[in-house]
Amino acid sequence: MIKVGIIGATGYAGAEIVRILQGHPDAEVVWYGSRSYIDEKYSKVYGNFFKLVDARCMDDNMDELAKEVDVIFTATPQGLCASLIKEEILEKVRVIDLSADFRLKDVSVYEEWYGIEHKAPQYIEEAVYGLCEINREDIKNARIVANPGCYTTCSILTAYPLIKEGLIDPDTLIVDALSGVSGAGRGAKVANLYCEVNESAKPYGVAVHRHTPEIEEQLSYAAGKEMMINFTPHLVPMNRGILATEYASLVKKDGELPTAADVRAAYEKYYKDEYFIRILEDGVYPETRWVEGSNFVDIGFKIDPRTSRIIMMGTIDNLVKGAAGQAVQNMNIMFGLPENQGLQMVPLFP
């Protein structure tokens, strides 16, 4: 039984790790870290766990924690994980960081987009970017896994095969994405009050959102060259879900545009054995409701011969594949378990 500690267990992502691990046969949470709720019963903070979780919240004491658990999930604001990590901890325990601290390989890019100094740049190199379907092999032995962002996971996986196979021109990629409100976290802010969000849709972080360089870095690896994209996130009134609609110009081969079959073949090449990635049938486009509560990524596409562009669309549940679910998937890989262990939740509808 893998012993799990969570730092930031009372945020939405932390609570989702708890929910998922309740159904995981090989792991159990033994440390519910939450600075804000120390000594309070966890089930007082999240009533869904009443009679299921009896524990109380603990401090975010990473040294102590390292002695007691096999893996630590840090579901905390940017900067915290980097400020706590050190050799003594990594010698004892493996870390899956849900923040952005170890996602970007170029520390100056991190510091520019996040506006904070990186406290542990010495670990950036060894940290593995935990996009399971792409980096599975490296994750196995990683001491630090940088769990990808929610927009990022969806955006990258949706475009990856087509970029890798050279079917689209990387310089034309535009990612327009929608997110449910849980992505904004549980902080008490006026902007996230029910009445402010309900019955409205809005763009935000236009051309400056922090997931941009993360998407760019990973897709650049696939493209084999540096690429820059436009990424526009929008907030829409729903609890969960990310939908990425991506546009790119198709690359002609021998004067011909790729066909739908070519595109499908590219997706199949990379994803046909992936349990969590579902390439939808022709003419079917993803909807967030069909993945809610699950670790699935649904992907559809449409070629527009009029403009020679392709529209790629992907959906995930931001708290599952976009956070806690992928974190558990990473844990499964790191500990040699079947990758979908404890992650076979059927999407909840309606």
Place this chain on the structure above:
Amino acid sequence: MIKVGIIGATGYAGAEIVRILQGHPDAEVVWYGSRSYIDEKYSKVYGNFFKLVDARCMDDNMDELAKEVDVIFTATPQGLCASLIKEEILEKVRVIDLSADFRLKDVSVYEEWYGIEHKAPQYIEEAVYGLCEINREDIKNARIVANPGCYTTCSILTAYPLIKEGLIDPDTLIVDALSGVSGAGRGAKVANLYCEVNESAKPYGVAVHRHTPEIEEQLSYAAGKEMMINFTPHLVPMNRGILATEYASLVKKDGELPTAADVRAAYEKYYKDEYFIRILEDGVYPETRWVEGSNFVDIGFKIDPRTSRIIMMGTIDNLVKGAAGQAVQNMNIMFGLPENQGLQMVPLFP
């Protein structure tokens, strides 16, 4: 492995049975009955099952079905199950009916409130009312289980111990209840369109809702005398969830009103070993979000010494404990499985 057939598999309750049984280790659906979608892939109707369910929808052929399965769930409109049921079927297979056909023991009450003739009154007597926590023993050997209604399950369980123990006056009971929209089913009606329901709350079926006699009959057994209640359902803009707020005058004993401890003791007497019933701590009231997606019933209460009344409050997920979950719980009881087998889903929040 229990072989399961579902008649009405493409309604919301039917689809919820499918979802739950996907995670059940001892049962599998082998017949997805749906008149409206015969020969269509089930996962075309419900995209959440893409890559999880490969089957196509079948006709509602109960005779054929009876040969192939161990248990049939009928998740169909009132009257259908009664019109199909017969000895040849009951000799081969057990039936869990999610409609109201076998819930009321007095056929004239059924015909009055539902406005249709009962086609199989000869089976009313033997059918067992499948409120698991109350009728567990009778369910074990039942050939026909009448799975309770959603409002009913919540309303009865919330008041049952206090009526049984004589703590409240049955003639003063008023049940005011809220329901999410999935309770209205998947039929294409203007009244259930998004824009008609969203941003609004409304009462309906005031003093004439069909769950009224069902609540009354069951609580009358507990009261040891016939009782009549007021029951007012309301539609509120959410997918799932029922909240019943119930009012009754407390009965004095030796000139003293019952205390909170007395009330709690009554609840514990009947529910303390029940996995699915959670009696909340003092001062905590149920919220539908804490049971969403699960088979739990959360119950809280408050005594008002000013008016000598008690306010009892209960919540369930209408599609789980109010329909498919309780149906599976009944199946578990009927087949000698642990009662919570396949039903340990943690409530999904947010």
Place this chain on the structure above:
Amino acid sequence: MIKVGIIGATGYAGAEIVRILQGHPDAEVVWYGSRSYIDEKYSKVYGNFFKLVDARCMDDNMDELAKEVDVIFTATPQGLCASLIKEEILEKVRVIDLSADFRLKDVSVYEEWYGIEHKAPQYIEEAVYGLCEINREDIKNARIVANPGCYTTCSILTAYPLIKEGLIDPDTLIVDALSGVSGAGRGAKVANLYCEVNESAKPYGVAVHRHTPEIEEQLSYAAGKEMMINFTPHLVPMNRGILATEYASLVKKDGELPTAADVRAAYEKYYKDEYFIRILEDGVYPETRWVEGSNFVDIGFKIDPRTSRIIMMGTIDNLVKGAAGQAVQNMNIMFGLPENQGLQMVPLFP
């Protein structure tokens, strides 16, 4: 042109006063008071007023304000109005207080339910309870109008005629009410975040909600004797709207229960000339969507001969008739304008 000052202009009720007065031909807002946003452009706080309101937020300086305006609306937390009010102000300006400070005639009841000391009890006696349809005459010359609470307005108006006419037994009155989330105000609290409220319904303040004594006091006047009720508010996921479902035992006359015609006659006696009160046709029950954005009160009822009770149902928009709209209606009465001046907004649907 009536000059209007608002203290608390950046709360939801304050902003609704601004919205309504934008369309009022005889009044204009000249002071947008808001401690939290001093010197900021009002339209930065509420983007709907961009290009419509050019003013900046001002301090809550009541002395200064009294010199510049004809009427002050205080849309502030409990206690603030009472702490600022004084003779020098009341000599210059009329005050419509949207808080609870002057609603209850018994200062000890106020202090008990609100848990704060009343700073200006000397004005309680002269303050007029601004439920326009009931106290119209007294409002005309009032210096201080205590604008009723949202639940209160709806609950009282729905039951008033039947109590006044002795058709129902006051001691049996139970008010079960639902509210949209804007009633909770714009404060940044976790409990009011989108994800906490969405897809859930919950009771709160059970048997202790502060609107209880307010309802009781006003209905006691109608009953001609002191009465106590049960009042249970619930939060449901929508922006606006209150729905009160009220239960009471009908009083027999000469051995006969009142008929629907009797009940209708009672409502007509008091409301038939009221522009804002709409008594619905038989069999029609109120829905919050039909009053959204307007100052209407919709009322319906149903007699249940089985239990000899009546179910009365009323709806309002909590921010309009439950706050800002009624406040403007009070202003109209105080300044001799047609009562529905500037208040003829048609409900917005969908």
Place this chain on the structure above:
Amino acid sequence: MIKVGIIGATGYAGAEIVRILQGHPDAEVVWYGSRSYIDEKYSKVYGNFFKLVDARCMDDNMDELAKEVDVIFTATPQGLCASLIKEEILEKVRVIDLSADFRLKDVSVYEEWYGIEHKAPQYIEEAVYGLCEINREDIKNARIVANPGCYTTCSILTAYPLIKEGLIDPDTLIVDALSGVSGAGRGAKVANLYCEVNESAKPYGVAVHRHTPEIEEQLSYAAGKEMMINFTPHLVPMNRGILATEYASLVKKDGELPTAADVRAAYEKYYKDEYFIRILEDGVYPETRWVEGSNFVDIGFKIDPRTSRIIMMGTIDNLVKGAAGQAVQNMNIMFGLPENQGLQMVPLFP
């Protein structure tokens, strides 16, 4: 007083015309046409009009109607207006058609995208495309005004000045848009049920949506050459509102990209005197909540120097500026009234 007849008065757009004209000082509805509800009281279909509209629904008899009114609004499915229109009618009455029948100048494009034969192609030429801010002069004397689509209005107005001024490359324009559910109309379809739409976001009509050629035609006029775009609509769970996020490559002048000031100057050149168009301040992006219930168009933009693209964002209320409001604005222009007469509704928030 302008006498107004509405064909299709019980659809959402029709009902919104009724709502707006209730507050219009110079127009009154005298004919509530609705095939589905003939002889029923209009306020039975839309309870918000109870006590405000006493009329009953009438047949869609355009000949009869033409004798009784000054202007007819046709808020009906594609094809109906074209099938009814004829010289005898146009001699007597002016027509504002909210369907797509007269929006496209090339009848073959209409027939291709809409899949139906055009029954009155002889009127296409004279019909004026009623995008008020662009075609004001032509609208004045038009007999037939083709009221623009909802997505179209928002998409065109957001990009128009930049295309007209040559600041962006028309061939790179991508329009990614979100819509509330009222845009789908009031037809009883499973896809628009509350539970199907709530808690989900989805793209639809990808690369084939019918508003595409309409946007292209109008923007082509501005570009001075034919252009083709990608347009992807998405359904998000809210009643009202359209948000268009548009991407295009900026065109360098003398080797320099246009600045934000250049872009702002272009918008101001065309819109600075427009009552209904609000160009937001730098760094402010439109949100649908700020225009809900009003005829405003809010527009913001952001230049991304990294990719040399601009992101333009616009919002409208689909039922107001996207349908009924613009129709009334067209009526005002046609009848020589101030353009914002009866249209000064302040956006409703929250």
